[in-house]
Amino acid sequence: MSITNSAVIEIANRYGFELVGFSAAEVLVKEGEKLKSWLGNNYNASMDYMHENFEKRIDVNELFPGAVTVISLGMNYYKPYEHTENPGLGKISRYAWGMDYHQVIWKKLDAMILELKAIDSNFDAKGFVDSAPTMDKVWAMKGGLGWMGKNTNVINRYQGSWFFIATLVTNYPFELSTSAADLCGECTACIDACPTNAFIAPYILDANKCISYQTIENKVEIDENLIGKFDNWIFGCDICQDVCPWNIKFATASNEQAFEPRNGEVEINLETVKEMTDEEFKVRFRSSPIKRTKLAGLMRNAEFLQKAGSRPS
Numbered sequence: 001m002s003i004t005n006s007a008v009i010e011i012a013n014r015y016g017f018e019l020v021g022f023s024a025a026e027v028l029v030k031e032g033e034k035l036k037s038w039l040g041n042n043y044n045a046s047m048d049y050m051h052e053n054f055e056k057r058i059d060v061n062e063l064f065p066g067a068v069t070v071i072s073l074g075m076n077y078y079k080p081y082e083h084t085e086n087p088g089l090g091k092i093s094r095y096a097w098g099m100d101y102h103q104v105i106w107k108k109l110d111a112m113i114l115e116l117k118a119i120d121s122n123f124d125a126k127g128f129v130d131s132a133p134t135m136d137k138v139w140a141m142k143g144g145l146g147w148m149g150k151n152t153n154v155i156n157r158y159q160g161s162w163f164f165i166a167t168l169v170t171n172y173p174f175e176l177s178t179s180a181a182d183l184c185g186e187c188t189a190c191i192d193a194c195p196t197n198a199f200i201a202p203y204i205l206d207a208n209k210c211i212s213y214q215t216i217e218n219k220v221e222i223d224e225n226l227i228g229k230f231d232n233w234i235f236g237c238d239i240c241q242d243v244c245p246w247n248i249k250f251a252t253a254s255n256e257q258a259f260e261p262r263n264g265e266v267e268i269n270l271e272t273v274k275e276m277t278d279e280e281f282k283v284r285f286r287s288s289p290i291k292r293t294k295l296a297g298l299m300r301n302a303e304f305l306q307k308a309g310s311r312p313s
């Protein structure tokens, strides 16, 4: 029996992916040029790995030979809690409140592939969630999950942008989705709200200035010019998504239990972080995206926030 788009959508929905889109596994020539220009301006900051595997980034056939269709999947992670704005507490980005999404989503992708193979043994696929040099946002746009907002997130008109993107590269022909129109219009709320002016222009982010990069990916001291501009974010930053009208209007709570805030926390006490031992860090952030910074990174962030009262000037 052959696999239909509806069968994929039914299975994906059952695993908690509300958004599903199909695109042809073609070479991403135009997007590759954009990436080159972005890298050429050093907007990737110290994320040198982005220079690597260029051919794989623009051609999924390099990752999965015989690729025919890319299936993009979106999983809502929005939980309706808010940060308290208490200056003694460092804010955690929403995506990192719960369990590490890689662990949650990988299992679901594997299970989906097995179900699809059971329908047609000719089906084969490889699943990715930030796990390979794939341009997942580009595929999500091609598959109609949403458009690339001026804040560089993929926005769905019925759901906003609080969703994880996963990608299944398949050897199977499906009907292709239509890509979504850009509905940002005249809005510039994200650009205006960014406390570090990290947007060089609409749709272009300089990671060097972005709080999310600085608190998670940067492995050295944070640029002193940014003191006082972090708005108390200790891990990531949600400002340019929080102000987006599509999120304000359309965000609805995710049903996924794994994304509930671990220990009920959406913030971390800065003093607690500064006194934490390696062992405490390991236990507290096991299976959490926060483990990525390691204790040294989290401590550096806590100290940085305290340097200038942590509020934007």
Ligand code: SF4
Pocket: 193, 194, 195, 196, 197, 198, 199, 205, 209, 210, 211, 212, 236, 237, 238, 239, 240, 241
């Ligand atoms: S995540 Fe924060 S710092 Fe980065 S661009 Fe968005 S608002 Fe600016």
Ligand code: SF4
Pocket: 149, 150, 151, 152, 155, 183, 184, 185, 187, 188, 189, 190, 191, 240, 243, 244, 245, 246
């Ligand atoms: S805040 Fe406005 S400009 Fe920015 S991504 Fe959302 S709709 Fe687009």
